[in-house]
Amino acid sequence: MRVLISGGGTGGHIYPALSILKEVRRREPDSHFLYIGTEKGLEASIVPKTDVPFKTIDITGFKRKLSFDNVKTVLRFLRGVRRSKAYIRDFQPDIVIGTGGYVCGPVVFAAAKLGIPTLIHEQNVIPGLTNKFLARYTTAVATSFAGSLPYFKHENVKVTGNPRATEVREADPKEGRRSLNIPSDKKVILIVGGSRGAKAINQAFMDMVPRLQEMKDTHFVYVTGEVHYEEVQQTLRQFDLEDMPLTVKPFIYDLPHVLASTDLIVNRAGASFLAEITSLGIPSILVPSPYVTNNHQEKNARWLEKEGAAKVILEDELTGQSLYDMINQMMKNEEEQIDMKQAAQRLGKPLASSDIYEWMQRLIQS
Structure with missing residues (x-):
């Protein structure tokens, strides 16, 4: 051909x-x-x-x-x-x-x-x-x-x-956990703002870092984006991270395996990313970028929200408190997690x- x-x-x-x-x-x-x-x-x-x-x-x-x-x-x-x-x-x-x-x-x-x-x-x-x-x-x-x-x-x-969904269909969740040394008994929450990171998501997550230990049985994987990594690391030095359920990376090159091990993800709403998470059936909190042509990320996100596969926080509404509250509420509601996972899988191809x-x-x- x-x-x-x-x-x-x-x-x-x-x-x-x-x-x-x-x-x-x-x-x-x-x-x-x-x-x-x-x-x-x-x-x-x-x-x-x-x-x-x-x-x-x-x-x-x-x-x-x-x-x-x-x-x-x-x-x-x-x-x-x-x-x-x-x-x-x-x-x-x-x-x-x-x-x-x-x-x-x-x-x-x-x-x-x-x-x-x-x-x-x-x-x-x-x-x-x-x-x-x-x-x-x-x-x-x-x-x-x-x-x-x-x-x-x-x-x-x-x-x-x-x-792009095809790329993640055979991903191994055990390999994802092994690659980041995440205990098998912990639920994984992935925070990532795209390959370059997203300053608004980074700021909101940094504001909620002191409260991470309040969420029992969870482990956070935080992908800063390479351009923000050093600044984030400098801010994190003010916290006692020794027992913090947190892994921080500038970028994850083998993302499919990590996605396969993820129970909840916070991210932008780019089309390829949504294809990957719906293919795997991952419940999501979407923070659409307001800086894209035709505002298509918000339209993507709203459609997944309408179908029951995601929740949406607009960037001008995003704070450490609003993000913490939404994550905490979702992780406590196992029935909602199952419903969102099934809704995402119905949309995935x-x-x-x-x-x-x-x-x-x-x-x-x-």
């Missing part, structure tokens, strides 16, 4: 793309891949570290208000389409896939105009502008959550889940990569 894939800007678009390619290679080791991104996006540093060939186009997003910059964006889009067509004619893909971000616009549009089967994948509950635009032209639309379906008026749309691969095969054959 020859697969051209595009996704850029954030890890939430890039890692699902790489997960799809990983599944294709597992099924068909002789497959050939090409990844199209931008020079300035995160994909420019992530993809070249893999063995997937990487090409770039120049594209930016539209402003949400009238601006001369939008005229420049239209011109970049048209140039991006021309360059994408050149890449496509040279590579001769069987299928072209877009996993989100501005860069997908010209790439998938160009493929559709050349009559090549196209598939877009939407990670968030509320679709982004690029995927809303591309849905008019693409062969098929895949979504991570059923909550996205009403936004796509497409005859070939279905819920596949997020390919751990075989997403496999489902998408099989759908790709059908699109190519048709």
Whole structure:
């Protein structure tokens, strides 16, 4: 199979793309891949570290208000389409896939105009502008959550889940505990604000550190983000940590095993993260980032809350006291934990990569 894939800007678009390619290679080791991104996006540093060939186009997003910059964006889009067509004619893909971000616009549009089967994948509950635009032209639309379906008026749309969920489906909870030296009789509460950390979550958790020992039979795993680690360690020195049920890490590279051992998690509400926790059925307290495009993290979080799989605290409502109270209440209510776990599992799609691969095969054959 020859697969051209595009996704850029954030890890939430890039890692699902790489997960799809990983599944294709597992099924068909002789497959050939090409990844199209931008020079300035995160994909420019992530993809070249893999063995997937990487090409770039120049594209930016539209402003949400009238601006001369939008005229420049239209011109970049048209140039991006021309360059994408050149890449496509040279590579001769069987299928072209877009996993989100501005860069997908010209790439998938160009493929559709050349009559090549196209598939877009939407990670968030509320679709982004690029995927809303591309849905008019693409062969098929895949979504991570059923909550996205009403936004796509497409005859070939279905819920596949997020390919990132596949990465955690075989994780070993015992290995997660061993890696952090957590006793087997303790419930694990994981606090993490994404790969770079989240200052608001860090501050709230630091404020509740003196009360951690009040929560019996629990162990806290606190991932600060590498940029905040030294500052957090300096603050923690004021506490007596010898008997504190707390493990502090700047980053966890083997996160799936730790997630598999987690009983409750506090985190942002990025799409790939939600795919992982719903795949494992982890109850969550979500603190959506207010700094993302279209406020999609809050919309993701509210949908999980509506489905009974999560509780939400907005960043401007987050304090050490509010976080402690919510965690304490949830850990004392075992029935609620079970209900939230079951709700998360109902939303999870751990075989997403496999489902998408099989759908790709059908699109190519048709």
